[in-house]
Amino acid sequence: MTTLRKIGEFGLIDRLKRFQNLSPQVIRGIGDDAAVLPLDRTRYQLFTTDMLTEGVHFLCATPARQVGWKALAVNVSDIAAMGGAPGCAVVSLGIPRGLSLRYIEGIYEGLNQCARKFGVSLVGGDTVRSREFIINIALLGTVEKEYLVLRSGAKAGDVIFVTGALGRSFKSGRHLTFTPRLKEAHWLVRNVKPSAMIDISDGLSGDLGHILKASRTGALLDEALIPRQKGADLRSAMNEGEDFELLFTVSSKDVQRLIKGGKFFPIGVIAHADQGFCIQKKDGTIVRVAPKAFSHF
Ligand code: ADP
Ligand code: MG
Numbered sequence: 001m002t003t004l005r006k007i008g009e010f011g012l013i014d015r016l017k018r019f020q021n022l023s024p025q026v027i028r029g030i031g032d033d034a035a036v037l038p039l040d041r042t043r044y045q046l047f048t049t050d051m052l053t054e055g056v057h058f059l060c061a062t063p064a065r066q067v068g069w070k071a072l073a074v075n076v077s078d079i080a081a082m083g084g085a086p087g088c089a090v091v092s093l094g095i096p097r098g099l100s101l102r103y104i105e106g107i108y109e110g111l112n113q114c115a116r117k118f119g120v121s122l123v124g125g126d127t128v129r130s131r132e133f134i135i136n137i138a139l140l141g142t143v144e145k146e147y148l149v150l151r152s153g154a155k156a157g158d159v160i161f162v163t164g165a166l167g168r169s170f171k172s173g174r175h176l177t178f179t180p181r182l183k184e185a186h187w188l189v190r191n192v193k194p195s196a197m198i199d200i201s202d203g204l205s206g207d208l209g210h211i212l213k214a215s216r217t218g219a220l221l222d223e224a225l226i227p228r229q230k231g232a233d234l235r236s237a238m239n240e241g242e243d244f245e246l247l248f249t250v251s252s253k254d255v256q257r258l259i260k261g262g263k264f265f266p267i268g269v270i271a272h273a274d275q276g277f278c279i280q281k282k283d284g285t286i287v288r289v290a291p292k293a294f295s296h297f
Contacts, residue, residue: 004297005297008297009297012297013030016030017029017030017031025037025038027044028150031151031214032082032150032151032152032214033048033078033079033081033082033151033198033199034046034047034048034078034079034081034082034084034141035047035048036082036143036148036150039142042144042145043142043143043144043145044084044142044143044145044148045140045141045142046079046082046084046140046141046142046143047138047139047140047141048075048078048079048138048139048141049075049136049137049138049139050071050074050075050078050136050137051134051135051136051137052067052070052071052074052134052135052136053132053133053134054132054133054134055132057070057175058070058176060133062176063106064102064103064104064105064106064107064109064110065106065107065109065110065113066110066176066177067106067107067110067135067176068106068107068108068109068110068111068112068113068114068135069110069111069113069114069176069177070110070175070176070177070178071091071107071110071111071135071137072089072110072111072114072115072118072120072137072139073114073178073179073180073244074180074201074244075089075137075138075139076114076118076120076139076180076182077178077180077181077182077199077201077244078139078199079139079141079182080180080181080182080184080185080186080199080246081149081185081197081198081199081246082141082143082148082149082150082197083143083144083147083148083149083185083188083189083194083197084141084142084143084147084148085119085141085142085143085182085186086118086119086120086139086140086141086182087119087120087121087139087140087141087142088120088121088122088123088139088140089115089120089121089122089123089137089138089139089140090122090123090124090125090126090137090138091111091122091124091125091135091136091137092125092126092127092128092134092135092136092137092138093107093125093126093127093128093133093134093135094128094129094130094132094133094134094135095127095128095129095130095133096129096130096131096132096133097129099133103133107135118180118182120139144189147189147190147193149189149193149194149195149196149197149248150196150197150214151196151197151198151210151211151214151215152196152211152214152215153194153195153196153215153249154195154196154211154212154215154217154249154270155195155215155217155249155251155270156217156218156270156271156272157251157252157269157270158195158196158249158250158251158252158269158270159249159250159251159252159255159266159268159269159270160208160219160221160247160248160249160266160267160268160269160270161247161248161249161250161258161264161265161266161267162200162204162226162227162245162246162247162248162264162265162267163181163184163245163246163263163264163265164181164227164243164245164265165227165228165229165232165237165245166200166204166226166227166228166229166232166236166237166238166243166245167228167229167231167232167233167236167237167240167243168229168230168231168232168236168240169229169240169241169242169243169244170240170242172229172231174229174242174243175242175244178243178244180199180244181199181244181245181246184246184263184264185197185246188246188248191257192250192254192257192258193250194248194249194250195248195249195250195251196211196214196215196248196249197246197247197248197249198210198211198246198247198248199244199245199246199247200241200243200244200245200246200247201241201242201243201244202241203238203239203240203241203243203291203292204226204237204238204239204243204247205238205239205277205289205290205291205292206239206241206291206292207241207247208221208247208277208291209277209291211247211249212270212273212277215270216273217270217271217272217273218270218271218272218273218274218275218276218277218278219268219269219270219271219277219278220268220269220271220275220278220279220280220286221267221268221278221279221280221289222267222268222279222280223279223280223281223282224282225265225266225267225268226238226267227265227267238289238292239292249270276288277289277291
């Protein structure tokens with residue numbers, strides 16, 4: 001019998017695709033960091049949502065302000081990963097009985113801080129009672145048509161980059177205070193135009209896995225090149241997630257320019273699909289990567 005546990009979060013999302021009922025106007029539905037919708041002659045509308053729940057994405061002792069910041073920052077990160085700029089957001093809260101007013105205002109202080117930094121207007125939401133504290137945000141954005149970057153554009157021979165060091169995000173608390181890479185994405189789409197891009201929420205192996213699946217390619221990573229946070233081992237950098245760095249691919253002609261700037265780190269190359277997803281270890285051996293994305297089930 002097929003169970004949620006067996007197919008996992010991404011197996012479930014794949015199965016849900018057949019219920020999409022997409023109007024022909026929709027440019028991209030399920031399957032990227034945000035949906036892509038028509039807007040005007042030169043721009044697309046982007047639409048994304050992310051939900052945080054107590055115990056999974058933050059602990060009940062986490063300062064409310066940080067939970068608020070994170071709840072909006074994860075959505076901004078998804079808009080950045082499409083090459084766009086964030087606009088208006090709605091915020092829905094599930095509030096357990098007895099939660100203090102101070103806590104909820106703290107959430108909104110964090111939301112407001114993030115909103116001001118990234119030019120987001122908080123324009124509405126919904127409030128209900130729930131067992132645990134839940135916060136869901138839906139965020140609109142816009143992107144110039146020529147700057148839209150999907151997960152599906154990587155080509156064999158492209159070089160894979162990340163915007164920063166990976167690993168130990170949860171343990172270090174970085175997942176609560178990170179800066180979404182909006183500035184970097186803005187620069188990238190105007191200067192090198194990545195062939196594919198995603199933000200690392202589920203972990204490098206899982207999120208590169210998403211690019212490879214969408215682009216129908218393979219990849220060869222170089223262990224020695226993967227930038228890691230202090231104290232993070234390879235497993236943590238590959239699989240733990242919540243880094244919210246951008247992972248993107250560019251054609252080989254742009255590589256030197258990106259490396260020279262010192263802000264982007266090459267970690268491997270895109271290969272043909274039949275070569276699969278592999279990593280060259282520090283001792284020179286090449287082994288297959290089994291993507292181990294964080295899955296909620
Ligand atoms: P991200 O980590 O970038 O926020 P997710 O892994 O949450 O992306 O989602 C991957 C894709 O699946 C996105 O296009 C998202 O909109 C879609 N998706 C996730 N959950 C659902 C759901 N319950 N129903 C429909 N689409 C979903
Ligand atoms: Mg994403």
